[in-house]
Amino acid sequence: MTNSLNIEQNLAILDRMLLIRRFEEMLIDLDQDHDFGHYHLYIGEEATGATVVESLIPTDLLLTTWRNHGHLLARGTNPGRMVAEILGRVDGYNKGRGGTLHLTDREAGFLSTSGLVGGAVGLAAGAGFALKQAGEGNICVVFFGDGSLEEGVVFEAMNLASLWSLPVLFMCENNNSGAISAQEGGFPSSEIAASQISDIPKSLNINSKLVDGADVAAVHTVVTEAVSNIRSGNGPVFVEAYSERWPGSRPLWPEQATGVTQVASAWDESLLTGEHKEWIIEFDPLIRFIRNQLAEGLFSKDELFDRDRKIQTQITEARAFGEASALPDPQSALDGVFAA
Ligand SMILES: Cc1ncc(C[n+]2csc(CCOP(=O)(O)OP(=O)(O)O)c2C)c(N)n1
Ligand SMILES: [Mg+2]
Structure with a gap:
Protein backbone atom coordinates (compact mmCIF):
# COMPACT_ATOMS: atom_id res chain seq x y z
CA MET A 1 0.00 0.00 0.00
CA THR A 2 1.18 3.58 -0.71
CA ASN A 3 2.88 5.14 2.26
CA SER A 4 1.02 8.20 3.60
CA LEU A 5 3.55 8.65 6.43
CA ASN A 6 6.17 11.38 6.30
CA ILE A 7 9.91 10.73 6.68
CA GLU A 8 10.03 11.44 10.43
CA GLN A 9 7.10 9.12 11.06
CA ASN A 10 8.63 6.32 8.99
CA LEU A 11 11.94 6.67 10.81
CA ALA A 12 10.19 6.69 14.20
CA ILE A 13 8.37 3.49 13.22
CA LEU A 14 11.61 1.91 12.00
CA ASP A 15 13.31 2.70 15.33
CA ARG A 16 10.39 1.30 17.31
CA MET A 17 10.38 -1.92 15.27
CA LEU A 18 14.15 -2.32 15.66
CA LEU A 19 13.90 -1.62 19.39
CA ILE A 20 11.18 -4.21 19.86
CA ARG A 21 13.02 -6.81 17.76
CA ARG A 22 16.34 -6.36 19.57
CA PHE A 23 14.62 -6.32 22.99
CA GLU A 24 12.78 -9.57 22.30
CA GLU A 25 15.90 -11.26 20.87
CA MET A 26 17.81 -10.23 23.99
CA LEU A 27 15.10 -11.72 26.22
CA ILE A 28 15.58 -15.20 24.75
CA ASP A 29 19.22 -14.99 25.84
CA LEU A 30 18.34 -13.40 29.19
CA ASP A 31 15.95 -16.24 29.97
CA GLN A 32 18.73 -18.78 29.44
CA ASP A 33 20.77 -17.01 32.13
CA HIS A 34 17.95 -16.22 34.57
CA ASP A 35 15.07 -18.62 33.86
CA PHE A 36 12.47 -15.94 34.65
CA GLY A 37 9.42 -18.07 33.86
CA HIS A 38 6.92 -18.30 31.05
CA TYR A 39 6.99 -15.40 28.60
CA HIS A 40 5.72 -14.37 25.16
CA LEU A 41 7.43 -12.42 22.39
CA TYR A 42 6.05 -9.85 19.94
CA ILE A 43 8.38 -10.83 17.08
CA GLY A 44 6.44 -10.91 13.79
CA GLU A 45 3.82 -8.40 14.99
CA GLU A 46 6.01 -5.30 15.39
CA ALA A 47 4.51 -3.41 12.45
CA THR A 48 1.13 -3.28 14.21
CA GLY A 49 2.14 -1.93 17.63
CA ALA A 50 4.89 0.34 16.29
CA THR A 51 2.41 1.95 13.89
CA VAL A 52 -0.76 2.15 16.02
CA VAL A 53 0.94 4.42 18.58
CA GLU A 54 1.72 6.90 15.79
CA SER A 55 -1.99 7.82 15.67
CA LEU A 56 -2.40 8.29 19.43
CA ILE A 57 -1.90 11.29 21.72
CA PRO A 58 -0.13 11.14 25.12
CA THR A 59 -3.38 11.28 27.12
CA ASP A 60 -4.97 8.26 25.40
CA LEU A 61 -5.19 5.05 27.43
CA LEU A 62 -3.99 1.58 26.48
CA LEU A 63 -4.51 -2.00 27.62
CA THR A 64 -2.74 -5.13 26.54
CA THR A 65 -2.12 -8.82 27.20
CA TRP A 66 0.74 -11.19 28.09
CA ARG A 67 2.25 -10.40 24.65
CA ASN A 68 2.85 -6.85 25.83
CA HIS A 69 6.55 -5.92 25.44
CA GLY A 70 6.12 -4.48 21.94
CA HIS A 71 3.19 -2.27 22.93
CA LEU A 72 5.03 -0.84 25.93
CA LEU A 73 8.25 -0.21 24.02
CA ALA A 74 6.33 1.38 21.14
CA ARG A 75 4.76 3.82 23.59
CA GLY A 76 8.18 4.84 24.93
CA THR A 77 8.47 2.76 28.10
CA ASN A 78 12.05 2.46 29.40
CA PRO A 79 13.58 -0.89 28.32
CA GLY A 80 15.92 -1.06 31.34
CA ARG A 81 13.03 -0.81 33.81
CA MET A 82 11.18 -3.38 31.71
CA VAL A 83 14.08 -5.84 32.05
CA ALA A 84 14.16 -5.15 35.79
CA GLU A 85 10.44 -5.93 36.02
CA ILE A 86 10.79 -9.12 33.99
CA LEU A 87 13.57 -10.27 36.35
CA GLY A 88 11.44 -9.40 39.42
CA ARG A 89 13.75 -6.59 40.57
CA VAL A 90 13.04 -3.42 42.58
CA ASP A 91 13.62 -1.01 39.67
CA GLY A 92 10.92 -2.68 37.62
CA TYR A 93 7.82 -0.69 36.71
CA ASN A 94 5.82 -2.71 39.16
CA LYS A 95 8.61 -3.19 41.73
CA GLY A 96 9.22 -6.67 40.37
CA ARG A 97 5.76 -7.94 41.33
CA VAL A 121 -11.10 -6.18 26.58
CA GLY A 122 -13.58 -6.09 29.46
CA LEU A 123 -11.44 -3.45 31.20
CA ALA A 124 -11.32 -1.42 27.97
CA ALA A 125 -15.10 -1.03 27.95
CA GLY A 126 -14.87 0.40 31.48
CA ALA A 127 -12.03 2.71 30.48
CA GLY A 128 -14.02 3.83 27.44
CA PHE A 129 -17.02 4.58 29.65
CA ALA A 130 -14.86 6.67 32.01
CA LEU A 131 -13.30 8.56 29.10
CA LYS A 132 -16.70 9.30 27.62
CA GLN A 133 -17.89 10.69 30.95
CA ALA A 134 -14.77 12.83 31.25
CA GLY A 135 -15.48 14.25 27.78
CA GLU A 136 -11.91 15.36 27.08
CA GLY A 137 -11.60 13.67 23.69
CA ASN A 138 -9.27 10.87 24.79
CA ILE A 139 -9.70 7.35 23.53
CA CYS A 140 -8.74 3.89 24.73
CA VAL A 141 -6.90 1.28 22.65
CA VAL A 142 -6.97 -2.34 23.65
CA PHE A 143 -4.60 -4.86 22.06
CA PHE A 144 -5.65 -8.50 22.24
CA GLY A 145 -5.19 -11.75 20.35
CA ASP A 146 -7.60 -13.72 18.18
CA GLY A 147 -8.08 -16.12 21.12
CA SER A 148 -9.99 -13.41 22.99
CA LEU A 149 -12.92 -13.82 20.63
CA GLU A 150 -13.56 -17.19 22.30
CA GLU A 151 -14.34 -15.39 25.57
CA GLY A 152 -17.85 -14.27 26.59
CA VAL A 153 -16.61 -11.09 28.25
CA VAL A 154 -15.34 -9.85 24.90
CA PHE A 155 -18.77 -10.16 23.30
CA GLU A 156 -20.34 -8.37 26.27
CA ALA A 157 -17.72 -5.60 26.27
CA MET A 158 -18.13 -5.01 22.53
CA ASN A 159 -21.90 -5.00 22.85
CA LEU A 160 -21.82 -2.31 25.55
CA ALA A 161 -19.20 -0.30 23.67
CA SER A 162 -21.46 -0.32 20.62
CA LEU A 163 -24.71 0.43 22.51
CA TRP A 164 -23.11 3.30 24.46
CA SER A 165 -20.91 4.52 21.61
CA LEU A 166 -17.74 4.27 23.69
CA PRO A 167 -14.39 5.67 22.46
CA VAL A 168 -12.60 2.31 22.17
CA LEU A 169 -10.31 0.98 19.45
CA PHE A 170 -10.48 -2.82 19.58
CA MET A 171 -7.12 -3.82 18.13
CA CYS A 172 -7.23 -7.55 17.47
CA GLU A 173 -3.85 -9.03 16.53
CA ASN A 174 -4.69 -12.23 14.70
CA ASN A 175 -1.54 -14.38 14.58
CA ASN A 176 -3.35 -17.69 14.18
CA SER A 177 -2.10 -18.29 10.66
CA GLY A 178 1.00 -20.45 10.93
CA ALA A 179 0.17 -21.67 14.45
CA ILE A 180 0.32 -25.43 14.93
CA SER A 181 -3.21 -26.84 15.01
CA ALA A 182 -4.61 -28.91 17.87
CA GLN A 183 -4.83 -31.86 15.45
CA GLU A 184 -1.04 -31.65 15.01
CA GLY A 185 -0.57 -31.60 18.78
CA GLY A 186 0.03 -27.84 19.00
CA PHE A 187 -1.63 -24.94 20.78
CA PRO A 188 -3.40 -22.77 18.18
CA SER A 189 -4.30 -19.26 19.32
CA SER A 190 -7.97 -19.78 18.65
CA GLU A 191 -10.65 -22.01 17.21
CA ILE A 192 -13.55 -19.79 16.18
CA ALA A 193 -16.65 -20.74 14.21
CA ALA A 194 -16.85 -17.41 12.34
CA SER A 195 -15.07 -17.53 8.99
CA GLN A 196 -13.55 -14.10 9.66
CA ILE A 197 -12.98 -12.62 13.12
CA SER A 198 -13.92 -9.12 12.00
CA ASP A 199 -17.41 -10.44 11.09
CA ILE A 200 -18.17 -10.87 14.81
CA PRO A 201 -18.05 -7.16 15.79
CA LYS A 202 -19.91 -6.33 12.57
CA SER A 203 -22.88 -8.27 13.92
CA LEU A 204 -22.90 -5.79 16.85
CA ASN A 205 -22.92 -2.80 14.51
CA ILE A 206 -19.28 -2.01 15.22
CA ASN A 207 -17.35 -0.47 12.34
CA SER A 208 -14.93 -3.30 11.55
CA LYS A 209 -11.78 -3.39 9.40
CA LEU A 210 -9.37 -6.06 8.24
CA VAL A 211 -5.74 -5.17 7.60
CA ASP A 212 -2.39 -6.81 6.91
CA GLY A 213 -0.74 -6.28 10.32
CA ALA A 214 2.74 -6.63 8.82
CA ASP A 215 2.20 -3.71 6.42
CA VAL A 216 3.08 -0.44 8.17
CA ALA A 217 1.44 1.82 5.58
CA ALA A 218 -1.79 -0.21 5.55
CA VAL A 219 -2.00 -0.31 9.35
CA HIS A 220 -1.40 3.44 9.52
CA THR A 221 -4.13 4.24 7.00
CA VAL A 222 -6.74 2.05 8.70
CA VAL A 223 -5.86 3.04 12.28
CA THR A 224 -5.63 6.77 11.59
CA GLU A 225 -9.11 6.77 10.11
CA ALA A 226 -10.40 4.60 12.98
CA VAL A 227 -8.88 6.86 15.66
CA SER A 228 -10.27 9.96 14.00
CA ASN A 229 -13.77 8.42 13.89
CA ILE A 230 -13.60 7.32 17.50
CA ARG A 231 -12.29 10.71 18.67
CA SER A 232 -15.14 12.42 16.83
CA GLY A 233 -17.62 10.55 19.00
CA ASN A 234 -18.77 7.98 16.43
CA GLY A 235 -18.30 5.00 18.73
CA PRO A 236 -15.89 2.06 18.74
CA VAL A 237 -13.96 0.59 15.82
CA PHE A 238 -12.64 -2.96 15.59
CA VAL A 239 -9.47 -3.60 13.58
CA GLU A 240 -8.33 -7.15 12.83
CA ALA A 241 -4.62 -7.00 12.00
CA TYR A 242 -3.53 -10.38 10.69
CA SER A 243 0.02 -11.66 10.60
CA GLU A 244 1.75 -14.98 9.89
CA ARG A 245 2.83 -16.32 13.27
CA TRP A 246 6.58 -16.12 13.93
CA PRO A 247 7.86 -19.74 13.98
CA GLY A 248 9.57 -19.05 17.33
CA SER A 249 6.11 -18.45 18.88
CA ARG A 250 4.70 -21.79 17.72
CA PRO A 251 5.91 -23.83 20.70
CA LEU A 252 4.56 -23.07 24.17
CA TRP A 253 7.96 -21.59 25.13
CA PRO A 254 9.61 -19.13 22.72
CA GLU A 255 12.48 -20.43 20.60
CA GLN A 256 15.04 -18.51 18.58
CA ALA A 257 13.70 -20.16 15.43
CA THR A 258 14.84 -17.63 12.83
CA GLY A 259 18.22 -16.60 14.31
CA VAL A 260 19.24 -13.11 15.36
CA THR A 261 17.86 -10.70 12.74
CA GLN A 262 20.30 -9.44 10.14
CA VAL A 263 18.91 -6.23 8.65
CA ALA A 264 21.01 -6.82 5.52
CA SER A 265 18.87 -9.85 4.73
CA ALA A 266 16.31 -7.30 3.45
CA TRP A 267 18.44 -7.00 0.31
CA ASP A 268 20.74 -10.02 0.53
CA GLU A 269 18.80 -13.27 0.77
CA SER A 270 22.02 -15.28 0.64
CA LEU A 271 22.41 -14.39 4.35
CA LEU A 272 19.35 -16.48 5.10
CA THR A 273 19.63 -20.18 5.81
CA GLY A 274 17.54 -22.57 7.86
CA GLU A 275 14.06 -23.97 7.63
CA HIS A 276 12.25 -20.65 8.29
CA LYS A 277 13.95 -18.65 5.56
CA GLU A 278 10.65 -18.25 3.69
CA TRP A 279 8.95 -16.71 6.76
CA ILE A 280 11.64 -14.05 6.91
CA ILE A 281 11.47 -13.23 3.20
CA GLU A 282 7.70 -13.18 2.94
CA PHE A 283 6.32 -12.32 6.37
CA ASP A 284 8.91 -10.68 8.62
CA PRO A 285 7.41 -7.18 9.10
CA LEU A 286 10.77 -5.57 9.92
CA ILE A 287 12.50 -6.99 6.86
CA ARG A 288 9.51 -6.08 4.67
CA PHE A 289 9.52 -2.50 5.96
CA ILE A 290 13.28 -2.09 5.44
CA ARG A 291 13.02 -3.51 1.91
CA ASN A 292 10.19 -1.10 0.99
CA GLN A 293 11.79 1.93 2.58
CA LEU A 294 15.15 1.31 0.93
CA ALA A 295 13.36 1.10 -2.42
CA GLU A 296 11.70 4.44 -1.68
CA GLY A 297 15.01 5.97 -0.57
CA LEU A 298 13.99 6.76 3.01
CA PHE A 299 17.45 5.88 4.33
CA SER A 300 20.73 4.47 3.10
CA LYS A 301 22.07 1.08 4.16
CA ASP A 302 24.72 2.85 6.28
CA GLU A 303 22.06 4.89 8.09
CA LEU A 304 20.14 1.73 8.75
CA PHE A 305 23.19 -0.07 10.21
CA ASP A 306 23.88 2.99 12.33
CA ARG A 307 20.35 3.10 13.79
CA ASP A 308 20.41 -0.64 14.43
CA ARG A 309 23.80 -0.42 16.19
CA LYS A 310 22.59 2.39 18.46
CA ILE A 311 19.50 0.42 19.38
CA GLN A 312 21.55 -2.71 20.08
CA THR A 313 23.75 -0.66 22.43
CA GLN A 314 20.62 0.68 24.15
CA ILE A 315 19.38 -2.89 24.64
CA THR A 316 22.73 -4.07 26.02
CA GLU A 317 22.57 -1.21 28.54
CA ALA A 318 18.96 -2.02 29.38
CA ARG A 319 19.90 -5.62 30.11
CA ALA A 320 22.79 -4.53 32.32
CA PHE A 321 20.49 -2.11 34.19
CA GLY A 322 17.93 -4.83 34.86
CA GLU A 323 20.51 -7.40 35.92
CA ALA A 324 22.19 -4.92 38.30
CA SER A 325 18.90 -4.06 40.01
CA ALA A 326 18.35 -5.66 43.44
CA LEU A 327 15.74 -8.24 44.37
CA PRO A 328 12.98 -6.76 46.57
CA ASP A 329 13.52 -6.82 50.33
CA PRO A 330 11.57 -9.79 51.77
CA GLN A 331 10.21 -7.35 54.40
CA SER A 332 8.30 -5.61 51.60
CA ALA A 333 6.45 -8.77 50.55
CA LEU A 334 3.08 -7.49 51.79
CA ASP A 335 3.45 -3.93 50.46
CA GLY A 336 0.55 -3.20 48.13
CA VAL A 337 -1.51 -6.07 49.55
CA PHE A 338 -4.79 -4.54 50.65
CA ALA A 339 -6.26 -7.47 52.56
CA ALA A 340 -4.15 -10.12 54.29
C1 LIG B 1 -9.18 -16.99 30.58
C2 LIG B 1 -7.95 -17.73 30.13
N1 LIG B 1 -8.09 -18.96 29.58
C3 LIG B 1 -6.98 -19.65 29.14
C4 LIG B 1 -5.73 -19.10 29.28
C5 LIG B 1 -4.51 -19.85 28.76
N2 LIG B 1 -3.99 -19.21 27.52
C6 LIG B 1 -2.92 -18.39 27.56
S1 LIG B 1 -2.54 -17.78 26.04
C7 LIG B 1 -3.81 -18.63 25.31
C8 LIG B 1 -4.04 -18.53 23.81
C9 LIG B 1 -4.29 -17.11 23.45
O1 LIG B 1 -4.31 -16.89 22.06
P1 LIG B 1 -4.44 -15.41 21.53
O2 LIG B 1 -5.41 -14.64 22.33
O3 LIG B 1 -4.71 -15.52 20.08
O4 LIG B 1 -3.01 -14.76 21.80
P2 LIG B 1 -1.59 -15.10 21.20
O5 LIG B 1 -0.85 -15.76 22.34
O6 LIG B 1 -1.77 -15.97 20.01
O7 LIG B 1 -0.98 -13.78 20.87
C10 LIG B 1 -4.51 -19.37 26.24
C11 LIG B 1 -5.68 -20.22 25.91
C12 LIG B 1 -5.63 -17.80 29.87
N3 LIG B 1 -4.47 -17.17 30.02
N4 LIG B 1 -6.76 -17.15 30.27
MG1 LIG C 1 -3.29 -15.47 18.58
Missing part, protein backbone atom coordinates in the same frame (compact mmCIF):
# COMPACT_ATOMS: atom_id res chain seq x y z
CA GLY A 98 4.28 -8.10 37.85
CA GLY A 99 6.96 -9.82 35.80
CA THR A 100 6.56 -10.16 32.04
CA LEU A 101 2.88 -11.11 32.18
CA HIS A 102 1.72 -8.06 34.16
CA LEU A 103 4.26 -5.46 33.09
CA THR A 104 2.47 -2.10 33.15
CA ASP A 105 3.58 1.51 32.82
CA ARG A 106 0.85 3.87 34.02
CA GLU A 107 2.73 7.00 32.91
CA ALA A 108 2.78 5.75 29.32
CA GLY A 109 -1.02 5.41 29.54
CA PHE A 110 -1.26 1.66 30.23
CA LEU A 111 -4.06 0.93 32.68
CA SER A 112 -3.19 -2.71 33.04
CA THR A 113 -1.81 -5.77 31.34
CA SER A 114 -4.04 -8.80 31.70
CA GLY A 115 -2.78 -12.37 31.64
CA LEU A 116 -6.37 -13.52 31.17
CA VAL A 117 -7.47 -14.18 27.62
CA GLY A 118 -10.04 -11.43 26.94
CA GLY A 119 -9.43 -9.75 30.32
CA ALA A 120 -8.07 -6.52 28.85
